[in-house]
Amino acid sequence: MSVESEKVLLRCIDVTKRYGNLEVLHEVSLDVRAGQVVCVLGPSGSGKSTLLRGINHLEKIDGGAILFDGRLVGYEERNGKLHELKERQYMRTRSRMGMVFQNFNLFPHLTAVENITLAPRLVRRADSAAATANAVRLLDRVGLADKANSYPRQLSGGQQQRVAIARSLAMNPDLMLFDEPTSALDPELVQEVLDVMRALADDGMTMLVVTHEIGFAREVADEIVFMADGAIVEQGDPDTMLTRPSNPRTREFLAKVMS
Amino acid sequence: MTLSTADDTRERELVQLALSGGRIYPRKHWWRIAGMAVVAVLGLVFIETFIFNKNMQWDVVFRYFTSEQILAGLVTTLELTAITMGIAIVLGTLIAIARTSSSAFLQSVSWFYVWFFRGTPVLVQLIFWYNLASLVPEVGIGIPFGPLLVSTETNQLITPFVAVILAFGLDQAAYMCEIVRGGLLSVDEGQKEAAGSLGLTSAQTMRRIVLPQAIKVIIPPTGNQLIGLLKYTSLVSVLAVPDLLYAAQLIYSQNFLTIPLLVTATLWYLIVTSILNIGQYYVERRYSRGSTREVTASITSRLFAGLRRKKEHVDVS
Numbered sequence: 001m002s003v004e005s006e007k008v009l010l011r012c013i014d015v016t017k018r019y020g021n022l023e024v025l026h027e028v029s030l031d032v033r034a035g036q037v038v039c040v041l042g043p044s045g046s047g048k049s050t051l052l053r054g055i056n057h058l059e060k061i062d063g064g065a066i067l068f069d070g071r072l073v074g075y076e077e078r079n080g081k082l083h084e085l086k087e088r089q090y091m092r093t094r095s096r097m098g099m100v101f102q103n104f105n106l107f108p109h110l111t112a113v114e115n116i117t118l119a120p121r122l123v124r125r126a127d128s129a130a131a132t133a134n135a136v137r138l139l140d141r142v143g144l145a146d147k148a149n150s151y152p153r154q155l156s157g158g159q160q161q162r163v164a165i166a167r168s169l170a171m172n173p174d175l176m177l178f179d180e181p182t183s184a185l186d187p188e189l190v191q192e193v194l195d196v197m198r199a200l201a202d203d204g205m206t207m208l209v210v211t212h213e214i215g216f217a218r219e220v221a222d223e224i225v226f227m228a229d230g231a232i233v234e235q236g237d238p239d240t241m242l243t244r245p246s247n248p249r250t251r252e253f254l255a256k257v258m259s
Numbered sequence: 260m261t262l263s264t265a266d267d268t269r270e271r272e273l274v275q276l277a278l279s280g281g282r283i284y285p286r287k288h289w290w291r292i293a294g295m296a297v298v299a300v301l302g303l304v305f306i307e308t309f310i311f312n313k314n315m316q317w318d319v320v321f322r323y324f325t326s327e328q329i330l331a332g333l334v335t336t337l338e339l340t341a342i343t344m345g346i347a348i349v350l351g352t353l354i355a356i357a358r359t360s361s362s363a364f365l366q367s368v369s370w371f372y373v374w375f376f377r378g379t380p381v382l383v384q385l386i387f388w389y390n391l392a393s394l395v396p397e398v399g400i401g402i403p404f405g406p407l408l409v410s411t412e413t414n415q416l417i418t419p420f421v422a423v424i425l426a427f428g429l430d431q432a433a434y435m436c437e438i439v440r441g442g443l444l445s446v447d448e449g450q451k452e453a454a455g456s457l458g459l460t461s462a463q464t465m466r467r468i469v470l471p472q473a474i475k476v477i478i479p480p481t482g483n484q485l486i487g488l489l490k491y492t493s494l495v496s497v498l499a500v501p502d503l504l505y506a507a508q509l510i511y512s513q514n515f516l517t518i519p520l521l522v523t524a525t526l527w528y529l530i531v532t533s534i535l536n537i538g539q540y541y542v543e544r545r546y547s548r549g550s551t552r553e554v555t556a557s558i559t560s561r562l563f564a565g566l567r568r569k570k571e572h573v574d575v576s
Binding site: 095108122123164 | 450
């Protein structure tokens with residue numbers, strides 16, 4: 001299990017999101033403490049991904065508040081009113097959160113190393129040589145030291161996702177968001193990605209993981225959150241959540257995925 | 260099931276023949292052969308009528324081929340094409356970015372631009388800019404709706420050359436906008452999200468992530484557009500801008516050798532478009548980085564590989 005502190009790194013309070021008349025998130029409240037690994041489970045369409053995208057400000061929320069490291073994500077308070085932040089300002093916050101996507105979203109026109117060094121160089125103004133050295137070190141950490149100069153299309157899905165994780169880590173994030181990182185992978189490639197994530201958790205990274213991998217959640221998570229129909233139905237420690245869930249919807253979902 | 264002895268022998272013979280690796284006689288395509296004969300006859304007639312026609316005066320064609328007037332015209336044509344294309348690419352890209360932006364104002368302004376310039380003939384625009392002086396006699400810099408601080412006569416500023424650049428540049432920009440927009444839309448939305456999640460601003464994302472990927476989709480139709488533009492510039496002869504065609508016209512209006520001089524110009528147009536074609540191939544190859552697993556061959560090696568394949572194919576049959 002990872003090291004936990006009392007410091008709340010991410011706090012979601014009554015987060016609500018609508019697409020037209022459809023409420024995809026309904027008053028979701030969730031705390032993630034520094035060093036904690038939280039796994040979000042739930043059927044598709046339950047709002048898990050939308051929550052992650054809201055946290056990263058890829059989508060604007062319609063109600064509630066998201067605080068990262070004690071500050072509102074995307075907004076600031078001036079004279080008792082909320083103002084939208086300028087792009088540069090919220091980009092600074094955003095770059096402290098790594099995001100790993102279901103479809104990897106590597107940049108196909110750049111090599112693995114270039115994928116990793118791009119953001120440090122552009123956003124942090126890192127020196128090119130230092131950024132490359134760091135990228136090589138990160139590639140080694142995800143077991144792909146020999147793929148530094150490969151283009152994404154020359155890599156398998158599992159390798160691409162590991163490069164994507166290395167790309168996020170290059171910004172030294174305080175929080176890593178994983179949006180179904182293994183759902184687009186062939187079954188035999190899932191494990192290599194989960195191994196990298198497990199190592200990351202062991203190193204004390206704060207992680208919020210949307211996943212269908214129950215085994216991973218049981219083993220790595222400090223807390224499991226179960227969502228359905230845009231709301232948190234139940235949350236608790238993995239043992240209780242996976243063996244003795246109190247909510248019938250959780251039981252129904254687990255029965256389906258574990259059969 | 261039993262096979263009669265006769266059938267059995269027959270089958271064995273067929274199998275033996277098929278496995279013996281002997282010559283196989285390909286199917287005759289009679290319609291193709293007939294078509295080829297017709298085309299061959301038409302081709303001979305064409306050569307007889309045009310190439311071996313003494314009125315063609317090939318000596319005249321080649322005498323003027325490198326004459327000073329024709330070469331100056333060629334340079335003007337190339338200048339017009341290059342400047343116009345430069346304007347069209349820059350302006351078209353900006354308008355395309357405006358059209359795909361989230362601002363409703365920018366979207367409608369750019370939509371209007373494309374609607375207007377695609378909807379009016381370029382020849383009309385050409386004549387319009389040329390005659391701008393009759394509408395606005397003076398142009399200059401000053402306070403909008405107020406007095407001018409610096410001004411000049413419109414005819415001083417809008418020379419025929421400038422009129423042509425304006426007309427073609429603004430017109431082509433509308434087409435380039437549509438081409439660039441198609442390229443921008445071809446890039447997956449996830450690319451922008453990934454760039455954004457790493458902290459890149461939207462300007463950085465556009466320049467480093469979206470445009471480099473869109474360019475693969477943008478280049479082929481742009482090459483097409485460039486070749487089209489090179490030919491369209493011959494319209495400027497109506498404004499007496501001495502381009503390649505107008506240079507030829509000036510010469511044949513004096514010596515009445517109309518056809519030979521048109522052929523001189525035509526040959527130059529063909530040479531330049533051929534060079535542009537080759538250039539396009541290399542530019543496309545340059546920007547296909549990361550899109551294939553293999554290294555792409557050069558145009559000549561591809562040509563030779565094609566010939567070799569053809570030869571092998573012939574050997575087999």
